[in-house]
Amino acid sequence: MSQTAYRTHHATEVTEKLVGQRVTLAGWVDRRRDHGGVAFIDLRDATGLVQIVIYDEEVARPLRSEFVVQVVGEVRERPEGNENEHLVTGKVEVVVESLTVLAKSDALPFQVSTALENEAENKLPGEDVRLKYRYLDLRRPAMQRNLKLRSDMTRAARHALEEMDFTEVETPTFIKSTPEGARDFVVPARLVPGSWYALPQSPQLLKQLLMVGGVERYYQLARCYRDEDFRADRQPEFTQLDIEMSYVGQEDVMAMAEKVIAAIWKTQGYDIKLPIDRITWQDAMDKYGSDKPDLRFGNPIVELTDYFKNTPFRVFQAPYVGAVVFPDGADTPRRQFDGWQEWARQRGAKGLAYVQFSGDGELKGPVAKNLSDEERAGLKQAVGAKDGDAVFFAAGAREPSQLLLGAARVEIARRAGLLDPKKFAFTWVVDFPLFKRTDDPDDDDVAVGHSKWTSMHHPFTMPSADWIDKFDKDPEHAMSDSYDIVCNGEEMGGGSVRIHRNDIQERVLDVLGIGPDEANEKFGFLLEAFKYGAPPHAGIALGWDRTVSILAGEDSIRDVIAFPKAGGGRDPLTGAPAPISDEQRAETGVDYDPDEE
Amino acid sequence: MSQTAYRTHHATEVTEKLVGQRVTLAGWVDRRRDHGGVAFIDLRDATGLVQIVIYDEEVARPLRSEFVVQVVGEVRERPEGNENEHLVTGKVEVVVESLTVLAKSDALPFQVSTALENEAENKLPGEDVRLKYRYLDLRRPAMQRNLKLRSDMTRAARHALEEMDFTEVETPTFIKSTPEGARDFVVPARLVPGSWYALPQSPQLLKQLLMVGGVERYYQLARCYRDEDFRADRQPEFTQLDIEMSYVGQEDVMAMAEKVIAAIWKTQGYDIKLPIDRITWQDAMDKYGSDKPDLRFGNPIVELTDYFKNTPFRVFQAPYVGAVVFPDGADTPRRQFDGWQEWARQRGAKGLAYVQFSGDGELKGPVAKNLSDEERAGLKQAVGAKDGDAVFFAAGAREPSQLLLGAARVEIARRAGLLDPKKFAFTWVVDFPLFKRTDDPDDDDVAVGHSKWTSMHHPFTMPSADWIDKFDKDPEHAMSDSYDIVCNGEEMGGGSVRIHRNDIQERVLDVLGIGPDEANEKFGFLLEAFKYGAPPHAGIALGWDRTVSILAGEDSIRDVIAFPKAGGGRDPLTGAPAPISDEQRAETGVDYDPDEE
Structure with a gap:
């Protein structure tokens, strides 16, 4: 279907095969060079570039960058020595016989030319400008590739799921508020004044209802909404590849998901070795100080609690002491170590203790003098360091110390250039606790209930078989049948049985401090559904924006979303969000007062 | 992937091939029969039924309808004479060795059994009950088929578009309000207190921006939102298959859409003859009194304005007189004709004049005596009736008269049983006017501007080539490059160049009464985008819920949506919409008062 009302061929179809033929092309003026009164123009369309040659100065004169033109002309070989081997069309050019300007362009706020791609990346304006002119930003080859990559990945995932007999089902956007750990976006319902719909944080309960409804294999590329403070790289709306299955256990879901992930990566030529390795949540925390460990490199955390159990150093007389090696870090200048202290303080730590194993075997650094001779003597072996390395320590409560060391481990690797975006290290994280404490200061999720326990995943997660009878007697140690898929230190997705x-669901809610009345009000429909024969079921969801950004090698999910929001949920392109008129407001019913009726 | 933690086979995989093998199955107890202490149970899963046989009364006793069970047993041939030829599994049965109840079921509010399918349709409760227990309603075979059909159609459409090199792009749900003829749903933006997002009525402007951004072929199965009064069969949220292309004209889009539609219908074994026939909007109105004519049957409207130009009958001294034949309607009892009068009055008409051509050639009916002898004599031939037919008339303004006759035409066919849901009559409706009057009483769209003209499609529709220079001088007669695809009297979709x-866009907005300031405020971003070289583009959208319902043969789109809303946008299942807490309300920022800051 190249041939349309405006063209006979796409740009990159114009090759040696067409020499001597007349073609009609349409596209943007990408770059223009003039030699001796002749204009050479790279014409750009969705497929790429082709050179057109205009001998008529009158025709060529008005043409500027990003004019949209239609040209009719004959394809000829380029004169010898003028070939461009970087282009598919580099051996030919089109001698223009007639040209129509389909649309003019003002001078651009920033350059989008393909020819300037490498330089252009460096000349990009700030993100607000890119987003304000997103339609220009999208013309850049890097963004064209990202959109195409996303579409290809989506297609591959769908095809893999179709082969496994999944049914795509669309679930509603207008639902009732359900407790999933973040704030809901809400929509006033004009026809029921004073009432609101909530937008789904995920289709969790809806897909469970589909299982109760006999759809044994469901999937959907689902839009989800969370009204969070837009720290870091979050969007108010995001997409997840949402999957649920009946009559399955954890292993079935993981095997299915591995096939989907392998199909996605295959689109870019990567063969992922299956099955994907696994690590328990406890091991991930102990070794990598993270529930989403980056396994592109080693250098695990070493626990030294036992090693320092009789230490004279007050700081290390702690429930937990751990260390991570900073390879070849011994010669790091003092002011860089000071920078590490600042880095640690920004993460809420008091600082980052360290020692240096200098080349001559001497132990240096602020901590060194506080240790006993015995501790100093055995330290290198205990942490697995070599001469020339430095070592960072953290001491205190176990989890925050591990998180700090885990972050230091990644930061060390980042500075050493070990975070290769073309290398993909997958792992399943399994054996998660069922609950976590609500007073965890490192967690910004909203507790779903009113007790000191909240769900590690969500309240609908099955306790593992060993714990079904006793999870409510020992919530601290209870385990769940849940699993996360992690790639390069990012959580791509997760799921659970x-x-x-109802008996198990009610006991879980009780631990969370959600009594029967509140449970009924919030999701009585799910408890009601479970009365009529609910099959065992399990599922998973992949964060689609994140998954695409990982494979695209982009740091920010905004680079794999066509029209993302900037900070604070603003859209520099359209100006959303914006005030509404008094009439619109009145119609929404948000000011409805039942007493005034 | 039949084999999972809970089963070795699906129900319908259990055939003669497995005789003698041990299988593990899981599913619902569909129907149970007991003979001589032996229980025969139809076990139901997503694939269908298989009979299991339980000899142990202790095991069988507690089992009730819709219990979820897992059984292990040996496959054997059924005793001769006990085969069920309606089932794939009808020659075998599974003798149960062990059975586990995975979930119990209370007595059901209504029956869902496959075995009762035909009767069950008649025993269905009211729709509110079906929606309240939607997870049970979805277990019914008819609904399982509809969900599967929808998924299959979606897959076929995607594959067809993929073959034509379309890129799937997701556009945002949180946008700025744009004028598209209905009320927006709005979402308060907590982080910008007092500001709101609008939910898209369609991705119209976003997909146009994608064209400006160089995505030459875009598609998306897009969720759209319109806050309308939920008359008839509308939902507050709906899905459309949204498509846009660059460097194309009307013919390109229509050819592309025909391939997609053919691929969809092919999933159910129908071969649609391409190209699909076309009718002009004017012809559709004149002949069928509808811009979405049902062409499964003929019986067009006949215009009689000229015929009655000298009539003595005051009622027919009108700008327009038309008629539609009611075949074999002459002997219709008087009280049924009275019913037709009531039918017409419900449509806002004063009544429905008629005559009867009785078998003996005599002209009867209330209108007959008002006509001249000459008019009476020639009428049968003029309207194309035969003896034994009746004829309905409408006189007055052209368009409302035609709409009434068009509705009568369909109602006549409906009563005659001519609306076969398994027959599909497609047509393109083309050559639409660019504008329509805002004072049209038969149109509930909201005018987008402030003049007496509003857009027939939307303000972004291109005038046809003949009219580009003069559409604003003669808005009444200006034509547009737009097209609707119609099947069986339903508008499946539509689109336009x-x-x-900007020069054309601004002139169109001017006709609509939208001045430069308002245009800039409402969609200045589009006008800004057009400054930087916008390719010519065109597109189409198919209303997906409606398209599925047509192919499924369902009258209501609610039967092809997993979780639809009932009247007034209520969800009997979850209770949405619902009040929100004072805390939630405060957080939304809807009560933000800048003066209080």
């Missing part, structure tokens, strides 16, 4: 029995 | 030049 779900509770399908 | 879009304006891609």
Whole structure:
């Protein structure tokens, strides 16, 4: 279907095969060079570039960058020595016989030319400008590739799921508020004044209802909404590849998901070795100080609690002491170590203790003098360091110390250039606790209930078989049947076996401090559904924006979303969000007062 | 992937091939029969039914309808004479060795059994009950088929578009309000207190921006939102298959859409003859009194304005007189004709004049005596009736008269049983006017501007080539490059060539009564985008819920949506919409008062 009303061929179809033929092309003026009164123009369309040659100065004169033109002309070989081997069309050019300007362009706020791609990346304006002129930003080859990559990945995932007999089902956007750990976006319902719909944080309960409804294999590329403070790289709306299955256990879901992930990576030529390795949540925390460890490199955390159990150093007389090696870090200048202290303070730590194993075997650094001779003597072996390395320590409560060391481990690798975006290290993280404490200061999720326990995943997660009878007697140690898929230190997705029995669901809610009345009000419909024969079921969701950004090698998910929001949920392109008129407001019913009726 | 933690086979995989093998199955107890202490149970899963046989009364006793069970047993041939030829599994049965109840079921509010399918349709409760227990309603075979059909159609459409090199792009749900003829749903933006996002009525402007951004072929199965009064069969959220292309004209889009539609219908074994026939909007109105004519049957409207130009009958001394034949309607009892009068009055008409051509050639009916002898004599031939027919008339303004006759034409066919849901009559409706009057009483769209003209499609529709220079001088007669695809009297979708030049866009907005300031405020971003070289583009959108319902043969789109809303946008299942807490309300920022800051 190249041939349309405006063209006979796409740009990159114009090759040696067409020499001597007349073609009609349409596209943007990408770059223009003039030699001796002749204009050479790179014409750009969605497929790429082709050179057109205009001998008529009258025709060529008005043409500027990003004019949209239609040209009719004959394809000829380029004169010898003028070939461009970087282009598919580099051996030919089109001698223009007639040209129509389909649309003019003002001078651009920034350059989008393909020819300037490498330089252009460096000349990009700030993100607000890119987003304000997103339609220009999208013309850049890098963004064209990202959009195409996303579409290709989506297609591959769908095809893999179709082969496994999944049914795509669309679930509603207008639902009732459900407790999933973040704030809901809400929409006033004009026809029921004073009432609101909530937008789904995920289709979690809806897909569980589909299982109760006999759809044994469901999937959907689902839009989800969370009204969070837009720290870091979050968007108010995001997409997840949402999957649920009946009559399956954890292994079935993981095997299915591995096939999907392998199909996605295959689109870019990567063969992922299956099955994907696994690590328990406890091991991930102990070794990598993270529930989403980056395994592109080693250098695990070493626990030294036992090693320092009789230490004279007050700081290390702590429930937990751990260390991570900073390879070849011994010669790091003092002011860089000071920078590390600042880095640690920004993460809420008091600082980052360190020692240096200098080349001559001497132990240096502020901590060194506080240790006993015995501790100094055995330290190198205990942490697995070599002469020339430095070592960072953290001491205190176990989890925050591990998180700090885990972050230091990644930062060390980042500075050493070990975070290769073309290398993909997958792992499943398994054996998660069922609950976590609500007073965890490192967690910004909203507790779903009113007790000191909240769900590690969500309240619908099945306790593991060993814990079904006793999870509520020992919430601290209870484990769940849940799993996360992690790639390069990013959580790509996660899932769990779900509770399908009311007795278990009610006991879990009780631990969370959600009594029967509140449970009924919030999701009585799920508890009601479980009365009528709910099959065992389990599922997973992949954060689609993040998954695409990982494979695209982009740091920010905004670079793989066509029209993302900037900070604070603003859209520099359209100006959303914006005030509404008094009439619109009145119609929404938000000011409805039942007493005035 | 039949084999999972809970089963070795699906129900319908259990055939003669497995005789003698041990299988593990899981599913619902569909129907149970007991003979001589032996229980025969139809076990149901997503694939269908298989009979299991339980000899142990202790095991069988507690089992009730819709219990979820897992059984292990040996496959054997059924005793001769006990085969069920309606089932794939009808020659075998599974003798149960062990059975586990995975979930119990209370007595059901209504029956969902496959075995009762035909009767069950008649025993269905009211729709509110079906929606409240939607997870049970979805277990019914008819609904399982509809969900599967929808998924299959979606897959076929995607594959067809993929073959034509379309890129799937997701556009945002949180946008700025744009004028598209209905009320927006709005979402308060907590982080910008007092500001709101609008939910898209369609991705119209976003997909146009994608064209400006160089995505030459875009598609998306897009969720759209319109806050309308939920008359008839509308939903507050709906899905459309949204498509846009650059460097194309109307013919390109229509050819592309025909391939997609053919691929969809092919999933159910229908071969649609391409190209699809076309009718002009004017012809559709004149002949069928509708811009979405049902062409499964003929019986067009006949215009009689000229015929009655000298009539003595005051009622027919009108700008327009038309008629539609009611075949074999002459002997219709008087009280049924009275019913037709009531039918017409419900449509806002004063009544429905008629005559009867009785078998003996005599002209009867209330109108007959008002006509001249000459008019009476020639009428049968003029309207194309035969003895034994009746004829309905409408007189008055052209358009409302035609709409009434068009509705009568369909109602006549409906009562005659001519609306076969398994027959599909497609047509393109083309050559639409560019504008329509805002004072049209038969149109509930909201005018987008402030003049007596509003857009027939939307403000971004291109005038046809003949009219580009003069549409604003004669808005009444100006034509547009737009097209609707109609099947069986339903509008499946529509589209248009879009304006891609600011000069034309501004002149169209001017006709609509939208001045430069308002245009800039409402969609200045589009006008800004057109400054930087916008390619010519065109597109189409198919209303996906409606398209599925047509192919499924369902009258209501609610039967092809997993979780639809009931009247007034209520969800009987979850209770949405619902009040929100004072805390939630405060957080939304809807009560933000800048003066209080």
